[in-house]
Amino acid sequence: MFARRLTHSALRGTRWLLLIPFVCLLWLGAGFGGALWTAPGEDPGDDVDIHFIGTAIHVDLLLPATPEVRAALDFAAEDGVPLGAADWVLVGWGARDFYTATGSYSDMRIGPVWRAVTGDASVLRIEVYGPINTAGLDRLSLSHAQFMRLVQAIADTRGGPVLPSAGFTSTDRFYEARGRFHIFRTCNVWVGEMLRAAGLRFGRWTPTPQAFRLALRHLTAT
Numbered sequence: 001m002f003a004r005r006l007t008h009s010a011l012r013g014t015r016w017l018l019l020i021p022f023v024c025l026l027w028l029g030a031g032f033g034g035a036l037w038t039a040p041g042e043d044p045g046d047d048v049d050i051h052f053i054g055t056a057i058h059v060d061l062l063l064p065a066t067p068e069v070r071a072a073l074d075f076a077a078e079d080g081v082p083l084g085a086a087d088w089v090l091v092g093w094g095a096r097d098f099y100t101a102t103g104s105y106s107d108m109r110i111g112p113v114w115r116a117v118t119g120d121a122s123v124l125r126i127e128v129y130g131p132i133n134t135a136g137l138d139r140l141s142l143s144h145a146q147f148m149r150l151v152q153a154i155a156d157t158r159g160g161p162v163l164p165s166a167g168f169t170s171t172d173r174f175y176e177a178r179g180r181f182h183i184f185r186t187c188n189v190w191v192g193e194m195l196r197a198a199g200l201r202f203g204r205w206t207p208t209p210q211a212f213r214l215a216l217r218h219l220t221a222t
Contacts, residue, residue, distance in 0.1 A: 034205025041201030045143025086128035
């Protein structure tokens, strides 16, 4: 009897283990579908070029440090981000515990990862750069009106004060942000939200960098 119970428990555990990769594949596949499920909106313009910096799990926005960007993000300048001397401004959004503590893959810890998957408060990161080579980066051209809506949507994402103990460099800052991060609303989903807020007909759900880039290619190819 005990042996049968043990075998039954083992089989049940195996089924759950087999279910995990299936759910992961379903989530990834749904992301590609969400990338091609385009929201109503405008075609890209041709006044301002923005870029995207990404890793295997995360995409950031890279904006030219125009007067409009400096004005919209002046709260960061007040906290020591040298916007006035910048050529480019990097903006990202993510899970508070994971994003503020994970500067590289070697910094990843199971606790912050688990909270990111199941739900965590969010943060907005602002960093600045001087002249950089953008030749190998994904690029998108916007009209001036689209760019201004994008910048305003990013500024409106800030939900609270700077986090005084968080940062990867001497020139970046993390802020409390609006909305919660979870597996269905990732950093890459947020970037898509910002582009739709700019008025673009972008994919409705882009949870991974791969899904985001598919939506970006779909936007610029049609």
